Every structure is written in structure tokens, then in C-alpha cells.
Amino acid sequence: MFIFASMLGFEMKAVYREVYGPPEVLELKEIEKPVPMDNEILMKVHAASVNRADSHGMRGTPFMARIILGGLRKPKTKILGYDFAGQVESVGKDVTEFKQGDEVFGTNKVAGGFAEYLCVLEDLMLIKPPNVSFEDAASVPGAGVTALQCLQKYGEMQSGEDVLINGASGGVGTLAVQIAKDKGATVTGVCSTSNLDMVRSLGADEVIDYTKENFTQSEQRYDLIVDVVAKSSFSDCKPILNSNGRYVTTEFSPGLAIKAKTARGDKKFLPMLASPEKDDLIYLKDLLESGKLKPVIDQRYSLDKVPDAIRYLEEGHVKGKLIINM
Ligand SMILES: NC(=O)c1ccc[n+]([C@@H]2O[C@H](COP(=O)([O-])OP(=O)(O)OC[C@H]3O[C@@H](n4cnc5c(N)ncnc54)[C@H](OP(=O)(O)O)[C@@H]3O)[C@@H](O)[C@H]2O)c1
Numbered sequence: 001m002f003i004f005a006s007m008l009g010f011e012m013k014a015v016y017r018e019v020y021g022p023p024e025v026l027e028l029k030e031i032e033k034p035v036p037m038d039n040e041i042l043m044k045v046h047a048a049s050v051n052r053a054d055s056h057g058m059r060g061t062p063f064m065a066r067i068i069l070g071g072l073r074k075p076k077t078k079i080l081g082y083d084f085a086g087q088v089e090s091v092g093k094d095v096t097e098f099k100q101g102d103e104v105f106g107t108n109k110v111a112g113g114f115a116e117y118l119c120v121l122e123d124l125m126l127i128k129p130p131n132v133s134f135e136d137a138a139s140v141p142g143a144g145v146t147a148l149q150c151l152q153k154y155g156e157m158q159s160g161e162d163v164l165i166n167g168a169s170g171g172v173g174t175l176a177v178q179i180a181k182d183k184g185a186t187v188t189g190v191c192s193t194s195n196l197d198m199v200r201s202l203g204a205d206e207v208i209d210y211t212k213e214n215f216t217q218s219e220q221r222y223d224l225i226v227d228v229v230a231k232s233s234f235s236d237c238k239p240i241l242n243s244n245g246r247y248v249t250t251e252f253s254p255g256l257a258i259k260a261k262t263a264r265g266d267k268k269f270l271p272m273l274a275s276p277e278k279d280d281l282i283y284l285k286d287l288l289e290s291g292k293l294k295p296v297i298d299q300r301y302s303l304d305k306v307p308d309a310i311r312y313l314e315e316g317h318v319k320g321k322l323i324i325n326m
């Protein structure tokens with residue numbers, strides 16, 4: 001019966017879980033292929049990328065991840081994978097922007113990308129430029145929106161400013177360096193010895209090796225510090241911020257948000273929480289298409305190796321992004 005269903009195309013392979021936990025809770029399964037609702041698109045996924053949100057969503061930690069991603073006791077999202085690129089298989093009757101056969105990429109607020117097929121709304125999806133690969137397109141949505149919002153929405157970066165990016169070699173950092181350069185900043189990237197050349201090649205004007213030098217003791221002053229990997233603190237960075245300088249961190253909690261609101265002085269403390277917007281995706285698509293944004297891909301995995309990919313991500317030393325190819 002199962003072989004029959006699979007042959008008829010009603011089944012698909014997906015990395016599935018029922019409970020929160022370590023990568024061992026993830027299981028490659030044959031499950032029912034989703035059917036799009038009137039406002040949804042059924043996609044054949046070609047590539048998906050791995051984000052920290054997949055690790056938080058998998059483990060259900062920090063607890064806030066359960067509130068944001070859904071499912072206090074058990075995960076609502078059975079299939080992880082927020083960022084995807086692929087081809088439209090069919091569309092619901094109310095979908096206007098996309099048609100069967102379109103090559104697209106985007107992000108799905110309720111995940112589902114670690115599967116052969118995925119149903120998505122059209123609001124956070126774009127046509128993939130023909131000169132951009134599925135892998136590159138899948139690398140960018142979550143990490144790129146986070147990088148852009150750190151710099152622009154929270155950091156209010158202006159052209160000509162001095163910007164330091166701590167964690168310049170990771171998924172968010174490699175994109176943040178390139179976006180900050182595109183927007184006219186002078187960029188210092190902080191990374192370890194083996195990543196210095198890579199971060200320079202992305203356009204960083206200066207690099208600091210965090211294994212040899214504590215950037216918070218630098219003589220240099222910055223208008224904006226973006227701590228992508230949340231390894232420093234506002235109080236450590238305050239002395240190296242210019243007046244009216246901003247410190248953005250990807251570490252977010254309600255407590256930090258209150259602390260930020262009540263902070264005094266001319267230097268700003270800005271814990272950020274990324275929220276995907278279509279305009280941000282359009283900006284990133286244009287950069288990709290023009291060749292100004294070049295994703296760095298560390299490793300590629302097949303669908304059955306998603307647990308290995310998340311294990312590697314959790315070690316905290318990925319250079320750029322990890323890709324799952326279907
Ligand atoms: N607030 C939000 O909305 C939001 C959204 C997205 C992501 N995030 C958070 O942002 C963080 C970064 O995400 P990501 O995808 O860029 O992570 P990632 O790709 O896993 O970051 C790995 C990189 O961090 C570098 N790194 C590790 N320790 C470092 C240190 N002490 N100083 C400088 N660099 C260091 C590593 O370089 P080495 O190998 O050289 O150590 C590696 O290249 C995560 O903690 C994630 O949870 C938050």
C-alpha cells in the first residue's frame with residue numbers, strides 16, 4: 001500500500017520529529033505530501049539552509065523559542081527548515097504572483113523546508129534570479145534579513161560610518177560584512193585566524209583576530225558595533241563607541257529589551273529580534289542578482305544528514321552557511 005502511494009506521488013521524504021530534543025529526535029520519514037490551500041503554493045524544494053532557529057526550534061531552548069516558534073510542550077512544527085529555494089509545483093486558486101514552474105526562494109515562518117515538498121504563503125517568497133543558484137538563494141533569507149536589520153533597522157547605519165562586526169565569519173556575519181560595505185561603511189570584521197583571509201575577501205577593510213586581540217581594548221572608535229555572535233557586552237563595548245554610537249546584539253530577551261529601553265546616555269544598546277519583511281528580501285535578491293552579495297557555503301548535506309548539519313552548526317564554527325540538497 002505504502003509503495004503504491006509513493007509511486008502515485010502522494011508521499012514525500014521529510015526530516016520529521018514529534019518532540020523537542022537533540023538531533024537524535026529527527027527522523028527521515030516518508031509522509032503525506034502536503035496539499036496547498038487556496039492561498040498557498042506547493043513547492044518542490046531543491047535546497048534549504050540551516051539556521052540557528054532550526055537548532056532552537058529542535059531543542060525548544062531557550063524557552064522563548066517555544067513561544068515564538070509555537071508549541072509550549074510539543075513542537076507545532078514537525079518539519080524544520082525555514083529558508084528554501086526550489087520550483088513551484090502548483091498554486092492555490094487565490095495565488096496571484098506565482099505560477100507552476102517558477103523558480104523561487106524565500107523563508108517560511110512555520111518552517112517545513114527539510115522535505116521534498118513544502119506549502120508556503122506567497123508573502124515571503126520571490127522569483128529566483130536565473131543567474132543565482134538554488135543553493136545561494138537558499139543561503140540568504142534568514143541570515144540576510146538578520147544582517148540587514150542589525151545594520152539598518154536597529155543600527156541605523158549611514159554611509160561613511162565605521163562599523164565593527166563581531167562574528168564576521170558565520171552565517172549572519174559573512175552577509176553583514178558584504179551588506180555594510182555595499183551601504184558605504186568602513187568595516188572591521190572580527191573572526192579567528194583561519195577566517196581572516198575569507199573575511200577580507202568579503203570586503204572587510206580591517207580584520208581583528210579574536211584569538212589574539214580583544215577588540216573591546218582597541219584604540220579605534222566605531223559608530224556601530226554589531227555583535228552577531230553575542231560574545232561581548234554593551235558595557236565592554238561602550239568605551240570604543242563614538243558619541244551617538246550604537247551597539248546591536250543578536251541576543252534578545254524581554255529582560256534585555258527592558259534594559260535597552262531604560263538605558264541612559266548618548267550611546268544606544270539595541271538587542272534585536274529579526275522579523276522577515278518582503279522589502280528586505282527584495283533588497284537581498286537585488287544584491288544577489290548583481291553579484292554584490294556572494295554567500296559563503298561551508299558544507300553541503302543530503303536530506304538524511306540534517307541531524308549532522310545541525311550538530312555541526314551547534315559547535316559554533318561554521319564558515320558562512322550549511323546547505324541541505326534534496
Ligand atoms: N535575534 C535574532 O533575531 C537572531 C536571528 C538570527 C540569528 N540570531 C543569533 O545570531 C547568532 C549568529 O548566528 P549565525 O547564523 O551567524 O551563527 P553561526 O553561523 O553558527 O556562527 C558561527 C561563527 O561564529 C564565529 N565565532 C564563534 N565564536 C566567536 C567569538 N568568540 N568571536 C567571534 N566570532 C566567533 C565562528 O568563527 P570561529 O570558527 O573562527 O570561532 C563561526 O564562523 C546566533 O547565536 C543566533 O542564535 C539571532
